[in-house]
Amino acid sequence: MGLPLFDAHLDPGPSFFHYAERAGLTSPLGETSTLSPHATTVIAVRYNAGVVMVGDRQATGNYIASRDVRKIEAADRFTAIAISGTAARGIEFIKMAQLSFEHYEKMTDSALSLEGKANYLSPIIQRNNLSSPLIVMPLLAGWDPSHQIGRIFEYDGAGGCYERFDFSTIGSGTPFADSALRLGYRSDIDLDGALELGALALYEAGDNDPSTGGPDFVRNIYPMMVTITAEGFRELDAEDVAARFRAINDRRTQSGGVAGGTLR
Amino acid sequence: MSNYFYVSPEQLIKDRAEFAQKGIARGRSMVGAIYDAGVLLIAENPSASLNKISEIYDRIAFAGAGRYNEFDRLREAGIRWADGTGFTYSREDVDARALANYYAQHLGDMFTEGQKPLEVEILVAQLGSKIRPTKLYRVAYEGTISDEPFFAVLGGDAETIRARFAAHEERIHPLKETLKNAVDALAGPERTIATADLEVGILEDRGTRRTFMRLSDNEVSELLS
Numbered sequence: 499m500g501l502p503l504f505d506a507h508l509d510p511g512p513s514f515f516h517y518a519e520r521a522g523l524t525s526p527l528g529e530t531s532t533l534s535p536h537a538t539t540v541i542a543v544r545y546n547a548g549v550v551m552v553g554d555r556q557a558t559g560n561y562i563a564s565r566d567v568r569k570i571e572a573a574d575r576f577t578a579i580a581i582s583g584t585a586a587r588g589i590e591f592i593k594m595a596q597l598s599f600e601h602y603e604k605m606t607d608s609a610l611s612l613e614g615k616a617n618y619l620s621p622i623i624q625r626n627n628l629s630s631p632l633i634v635m636p637l638l639a640g641w642d643p644s645h646q647i648g649r650i651f652e653y654d655g656a657g658g659c660y661e662r663f664d665f666s667t668i669g670s671g672t673p674f675a676d677s678a679l680r681l682g683y684r685s686d687i688d689l690d691g692a693l694e695l696g697a698l699a700l701y702e703a704g705d706n707d708p709s710t711g712g713p714d715f716v717r718n719i720y721p722m723m724v725t726i727t728a729e730g731f732r733e734l735d736a737e738d739v740a741a742r743f744r745a746i747n748d749r750r751t752q753s754g755g756v757a758g759g760t761l762r
Numbered sequence: 763m764s765n766y767f768y769v770s771p772e773q774l775i776k777d778r779a780e781f782a783q784k785g786i787a788r789g790r791s792m793v794g795a796i797y798d799a800g801v802l803l804i805a806e807n808p809s810a811s812l813n814k815i816s817e818i819y820d821r822i823a824f825a826g827a828g829r830y831n832e833f834d835r836l837r838e839a840g841i842r843w844a845d846g847t848g849f850t851y852s853r854e855d856v857d858a859r860a861l862a863n864y865y866a867q868h869l870g871d872m873f874t875e876g877q878k879p880l881e882v883e884i885l886v887a888q889l890g891s892k893i894r895p896t897k898l899y900r901v902a903y904e905g906t907i908s909d910e911p912f913f914a915v916l917g918g919d920a921e922t923i924r925a926r927f928a929a930h931e932e933r934i935h936p937l938k939e940t941l942k943n944a945v946d947a948l949a950g951p952e953r954t955i956a957t958a959d960l961e962v963g964i965l966e967d968r969g970t971r972r973t974f975m976r977l978s979d980n981e982v983s984e985l986l987s
Binding site: 499607 | 813835
């Protein structure tokens, strides 16, 4: 790779993705597919001081390919990205996002806004999903320093970007996780409530969706739980996460597997 | 048909060198120096937004002297090269020496074949790690690359500043002293430079992947007091 110099009218600007495309660093385009994303459950819940994210750890093909995948990563200090769909493209997508945000910051000496980051990812998702059978569906959540709130952005298969003000889920476990979230979410939810609800929704998905890995008490592998607040991206300790899932599991054992409680 | 007059290669190179030197001399100077815990880059720069010093990669920084538009384009190319190389291979494969060589090749090509030589000097600084040493690579307008052991001076008044700075810097000092010596060398005996007119960046390990940090006016004043 030589020194990437461009004439002013051809210059890709501070966008790493556009530079990478021009330099042939991105993956080739192929045929469109009608396959929908499979496997995975990742949940994002917005609460009064940030966002909580919970993600399962299982990679599923025709069999369980891996039990300790990390599907949520910090894209930068205040932003988290989660992926569902094809692992290879998902990992490349996370790498591209991380690199792009940092690249922009170095090129312009200023950080992208959270909304800017969310919009930036749209054409990257579109490029991948509309020209490849290897679908990837991400979820972006972060702390917005200019508005002092946590924000969640979800995408459709064609790259459309939508802000969610309550919660969002991606992956095959969505129907189950979403049901739990819809019943449990309150607009004034706090950190502990959001963590509890997120864990419960993931437990539900793991319980009902064969492609979502619930807590694995045998191997001591638990879903990932992170918070994104004014202090930045933080992953909860393994013991803390284990205790939360053990508590849910104990309650479920006592009720003989019945999930219901007070509904409204 | 246009007429071509014979110009000897010696004369051509002399003219081009003079042209580049004059252009560089119009800008203010800057100093890069290794201190006991990292690398200091300091430039006299009245603008707070048109930077001469920049982060390139996790452990690599850039500084330019001379014409802003020319070295800023090289800075952007450097960031693209570094991010592209790290994306293709691995973050640990991004090496300042390779980048300095690319700059040297480009400046050399422009000097001999370009419409006009670039009126810039470039410094590529690398903070050492387990696999690479701490380095200062200075690339001159004609593509000469030099590996400076303790410090490097770029810009118009480089020789005078170099002599002033060399009086203190035969060995490696802490940041406070290095910064003070650099500011004294840039200012000279008859002049003082306001903190607001200094642009200061450091490469230093702080337990994070990225090691570049800009020092604010307050931080610089505190170190100089």
